[in-house]
Amino acid sequence: MIHTTSLGAGIHFAYLVSSVLFILGIKGLSSPRTARSGNRLAAIGMLLAIVATLLDRQILSYTWIVAGIVVGSAIGAVAARTVTMTAMPQMVALFNGSGGGAAALVSSLEYRHLIQAGALPLDSGISILLGALIGAISFSGSIVAFGKLQGLLPEKAVTYPLQQVVNGLLAAAILVLAWMVLNGSGGSHAFIAFLAGSLLLGVLAVIPIGGGDMPVVISLLNSFTGLATAATGFALHNVVLIISGTLVGASGTLLTVLMCKAMNRPITNVLFGAFGAAPSATTSPAGGGAAAMAGKPVRDVSVEDAATILAYARKVIIIPGYGLAVAQAQHALRELADLLKARGVEVVYAIHPVAGRMPGHMNVLLAEANVPYEELKDLDAVNPEFESADVALVVGANDVVNPAARHDSQSPIYGMPILDADKSKHIIVLKRSMKPGFAGIDNELFYDPKTMMLFGDAKDSIAKLAQTVKAL
Amino acid sequence: MIAHFLNDLTIFVLAIFVGYEIISKVPVILHTPLMSGTNAIHGIVLVGAMLVLGGADTTLARVVGFCAVVLGAVNVVGGFMVTDRMLQMFRKKSGPNEP
16 A cells, blocks of 8 residues: 555655564574574564554554454464473474464455445456465364474375376365456356365375475465465555565575475476375385395393493594473483583584474473583584494484485485485494384494494483483 | 565565575574474464454354464464464573583
8 A cells, every 4th residue: 555644654754664564573593593583573573563553544443453463472472482492393383374364364365345336447456366375275184284393284295196286186176266367257256166176276285295295285385375465465455564575585485495495306296296105105125225224133132231331432423303302301411411411422413404393493402401402413514424433322312323214225215315324433322112213214323233223202201311411 | 556566575585485494594403493383484374364354253153263273372372372382492501401
């Protein structure tokens, strides 16, 4: 809206300040030192935009708006305060879905508003349809992602015959409905069908993606919600919606690409490859290889032996994985590391870019346990160090240390950069059972003669190790 | 109408470049907070929800608008608070925790 009144100009100016605060906020998030203040700057920008909007002349009644903001804020605040750091990815997915749902509803109301006013101009019509489509996909897709990470839906990739064909037909039907909405032949029934089809497409698009790829999906859906928001901005001619939505759309897309690069897989493979499908569905030679491996012997180790090896090592590299987070063992692990350091052992943590379920998830979890920054090393920095390490301690990690990624071109994770745990003198693996990892692939590292397996709950095992090291 | 659209399109295209430039310099360890922080920023859709609810004239429109405002507020408040919780942990540790 181009404002002519001074009040309108004031609102427009406030939106401009908000947009600048968002940009500065995201910039602040790019350094650990300024990240927290950056987030706060963005929050201030948001508050400013909301207060300015309350002054808008388009708003006739405040009761419902204030009630809605109070209810939504309460839900958001309680959820954000009570969520555990482990469950962070699915919480972000839910918040993202909320935004997507809001964008779809805003688009629907604006459609109704314009139809009642008598005409649906082409530019507004396309913006509305895009906002509804992308918002609805983001909403239902995020809920499926949440369900998979929370264990409410099967984590495995769900596949069925003619999956791509079904999705393609649905997409075509959505296009036809969009055409009917735009030329006015379908009426509001076509719009509702369009919305329903978009919701279904979101579900069908995420269902065939395995739990291990959920970080990529959440990141992509995050950028989708940004674009949906920008589309509502086009429909409402609102500058701050366009700028903020687009900033998120661009950043989310870039982040998604970076994550795919870390896994060395093109994004199309993540979205359509049904990576991590149930073993019964895979008939590839990799499945046969895994079965053959299952017959090989595995070397068990006692807590005492493992503790002794750790205590008398010169250098230990700890490789944490999602299993660490599941067992809530990050605090116990830090205590063990402190004990080892007190004995003069050099301890570093090797962080794989896709360890955990979101990029940087493992850093957040270890930071929660007061592990100093300087001890966290990323893949490129730590890999040359394994050859000089006495022990690689693998805690609940699996696919990121699977040597098959280096040499087995049949393996689904072939080409993914891995941590070279197998190059250290000893490998101690803390694992609950011999079950394969998130990607559903067996790991030949566990059958390596240098590898010792310490079975049991990670937190429990680490606490016992710490006790034994203390007593040595 | 077309002037409006061209205006919006200009802002849109420029914002793509700004978004790309400021994001590309973020270290990997901050990717999760960044995803969460930008997630909160697209909660700005709340502003759109407020505008359409403010102009709603039937019960159905009010209910739909109300839902949109609730969802938008969840996105904003939850998003910023959860990001702040994550970043709180990145504080440089000092004092009693230092060995």
